[in-house]
Amino acid sequence: MSTVYILWLRQIKRYFRSRSRIVGSLGQPILFLVALGFGFGPVFRRAGQGSYIQFLVPGIIAMSILFTSIFSGIEIIWDRQFGFLKETLVAPVSRLEIMVGRTLGGATVAIFQGVIVFFISLFAGFRLPGVHALIPTFVFMLLIAVLFTALGTAIASKLEDMQGFQLIMNFLIMPLFFLSGALFPLDGVPTVLATIVRFDPLSYGVDGLRSALVGTSHFGFTVDLTILSVLTFFLLILGSYLFSKIEI
Amino acid sequence: MDNNNHIIEVKNLTKRFSSFTAVDDISFNVEKGDIFAFLGPNGAGKTTTIKMLTTLLFPTEGKISLNGYNPMSQKDEARRSFGIVFQDPSLDDELTARENLEFHGVLYKVPGRLMNSRIEELMKFVELWERRDHLVKTFSGGMKRRLEIARGLLHHPKIFFLDEPTQGLDPQTRNHMWEYIENLNKKEHITVFFTTHYIEEAEKVARRVAIMDHGKIVAQGTPDGLKEKTGKQTLEDAFLSLTGHGIRDEEASGVDRMRQHRAMWRRGR
Ligand SMILES: Nc1ncnc2c1ncn2[C@@H]1O[C@H](COP(=O)(O)OP(=O)(O)O)[C@@H](O)[C@H]1O
Ligand SMILES: [Mg+2]
Numbered sequence: 001m002s003t004v005y006i007l008w009l010r011q012i013k014r015y016f017r018s019r020s021r022i023v024g025s026l027g028q029p030i031l032f033l034v035a036l037g038f039g040f041g042p043v044f045r046r047a048g049q050g051s052y053i054q055f056l057v058p059g060i061i062a063m064s065i066l067f068t069s070i071f072s073g074i075e076i077i078w079d080r081q082f083g084f085l086k087e088t089l090v091a092p093v094s095r096l097e098i099m100v101g102r103t104l105g106g107a108t109v110a111i112f113q114g115v116i117v118f119f120i121s122l123f124a125g126f127r128l129p130g131v132h133a134l135i136p137t138f139v140f141m142l143l144i145a146v147l148f149t150a151l152g153t154a155i156a157s158k159l160e161d162m163q164g165f166q167l168i169m170n171f172l173i174m175p176l177f178f179l180s181g182a183l184f185p186l187d188g189v190p191t192v193l194a195t196i197v198r199f200d201p202l203s204y205g206v207d208g209l210r211s212a213l214v215g216t217s218h219f220g221f222t223v224d225l226t227i228l229s230v231l232t233f234f235l236l237i238l239g240s241y242l243f244s245k246i247e248i
Numbered sequence: 249m250d251n252n253n254h255i256i257e258v259k260n261l262t263k264r265f266s267s268f269t270a271v272d273d274i275s276f277n278v279e280k281g282d283i284f285a286f287l288g289p290n291g292a293g294k295t296t297t298i299k300m301l302t303t304l305l306f307p308t309e310g311k312i313s314l315n316g317y318n319p320m321s322q323k324d325e326a327r328r329s330f331g332i333v334f335q336d337p338s339l340d341d342e343l344t345a346r347e348n349l350e351f352h353g354v355l356y357k358v359p360g361r362l363m364n365s366r367i368e369e370l371m372k373f374v375e376l377w378e379r380r381d382h383l384v385k386t387f388s389g390g391m392k393r394r395l396e397i398a399r400g401l402l403h404h405p406k407i408f409f410l411d412e413p414t415q416g417l418d419p420q421t422r423n424h425m426w427e428y429i430e431n432l433n434k435k436e437h438i439t440v441f442f443t444t445h446y447i448e449e450a451e452k453v454a455r456r457v458a459i460m461d462h463g464k465i466v467a468q469g470t471p472d473g474l475k476e477k478t479g480k481q482t483l484e485d486a487f488l489s490l491t492g493h494g495i496r497d498e499e500a501s502g503v504d505r506m507r508q509h510r511a512m513w514r515r516g517r
Contacts, residue, residue, distance in 0.1 A: 002354050002357070003354065003355060005354075006350075006351055006354040006355065010340065010343065010351060013342070013343065013347070014340075014342045014343075017342055018342075082337070082338075082340075082341065083334060083336045083337045083338035083339075084338055084339065084340045086304065086334055086338045087334075087338045087339075087340075087351075087352070087399075088355070089303075089304060090302055090303060090304060090327055090332060091327060091352075091355035091356060092323075092324040092325075092327035092328045092355075092356065092357075093324075093355055247304065247305055247306070248299070248304050248305075
């Protein structure tokens, strides 16, 4: 337990010590909120879909959690390059504890980032249906954060250095985000796109957040919760397995 | 395995990376309380051997016993038995000196109060106590090395591995460091296993030396014994006669080569 805690604490300390990273990573969500939220707002309303800001905010929260958590997982590559990973790997503790501690730390940071975006969106005109929405919102934030931190860890366990990073950014993170229904409603999209969206785990995160925060859902709350929980569990196992195979 | 006095026993140890044999069928023993040096040029296989001894790499073949444990099957028992200073830096730069030690203490389950008193004692010992709450990224190379030594000792290991501990340090810091380590060996009876490619260090500090080249141990014994055996005055000459080449002519590692290029480039300008 103390192992998990100290690894968690390390991630938190590193996060709060790099203010520039916190501020920097808020730039993108704010830009999306302002440019897309206000830019597409009138069209969205005219199409009879209501407020675009209300629709968009869950997607942008999911986005900031996605980015932060995958990066947290991928930080293992830095630890490997700066040598700190060796220190954790020669310690007499199970690889599972190390992986869980890191993942919870990364997920906490990602949730924190999502919470900041949530507060910013209140200034952009987002209206919460009521405080009861906060509990399911938190559950989905947690699931998204753990799922993608574990995914980042799994990927980083297989990478030697940051060479492949651009590849991951363009062929994993961006598609995960853009194909998740974070930006557009899924009702009535072409079948091909609808099928792709179904294979994107983030779709269920966005949809779950939307059902919690706004009250509308495409797949349904239960489907979102079930699929995300199962995937998170599976990725935690995969991440732990790949992490335990790291040789330096 | 066989002998109670041997804290490390290695038999027919081999490590292959695909077709390349980095460590080639080596055997040696280290006695309790000894200072043992692995001497050899860059690329000889010293670090690879240490990684196998310390559970970071799986041997391709061979047997290891470390403080009576098998590092392959009794990983955590083996891990608790040693402390290590790696060849390359391994601190978290974004944490303070004290936080780095606390992290280690928690992973090795050193109880809280004991941990605090040991951290203070060790940081005073390596003369970093005044800097305890500074971020490690503000430290010089020598300070980081000293902090790594303190960290490696925090859980009171039986064996202390040091992989090229003096690489990149100035002569004063180097001498100082060996004083610490010899002192530690004398007072706490910690077995010290270090690697170096500085012959003077092995000759001065180690009680037993194994000379490694191209993945093989070409000779082992006391420094005096090796000189006697080869009929040479210095360990350097003994090394030359055993391997047929000087230690520094050997092909440098990638990073060393880069450093040399950089140095030449600077001189050239
Ligand atoms: N992971 C690896 N994959 C392939 N070759 C390796 C690996 N690690 C080390 N080597 C090679 O094994 C040889 C021995 O390396 P090393 O043990 O680091 O030598 P030393 O520590 O004595 O300088 C070198 O030729 C090195 O390039
Ligand atoms: Mg080496």
